[in-house]
Amino acid sequence: MALEMRTRCERCESAPLPPDGPARICSYECTFCEACGTAMGQVCPNCGGELVARPRRAG
Numbered sequence: 626m627a628l629e630m631r632t633r634c635e636r637c638e639s640a641p642l643p644p645d646g647p648a649r650i651c652s653y654e655c656t657f658c659e660a661c662g663t664a665m666g667q668v669c670p671n672c673g674g675e676l677v678a679r680p681r682r683a684g
Contacts, residue, residue, distance in 0.1 A: 630682055634658040636665070645683060649676040 631654070634640040640658035642648045649662030651669035657676060667676040 628680065628682075629654050630679075631656040634661050636661040636670070642679075645681050647681075648679040650679040651676055 628650075630642075630644045631648075632642055634642060634648075634657050635655055636657050637660075640660065642656060642658060647659050649657045649659060649667065651672055651674040653669070653672050653674065655669050655671045655676075656679065657665070662676045665676070668674070669676055
């Protein structure tokens with residue numbers, strides 16, 4: 626099962642998140658830009674889980 630590489634921040638909805646760019650993600654694949662992750666204290670507002678760096682995908 627592949628990780629869903631979402632292309633927009635779920636909080637600000639304006640930050641583009643290319644597959645090879647930085648993003649923050651929780652274990653449920655909620656995805657945020659780095660600025661929003663920092664603003665939320667690296668805690669997912671949906672599940673309360675930790676936000677960590679999303680793996681980058683080439684291509």
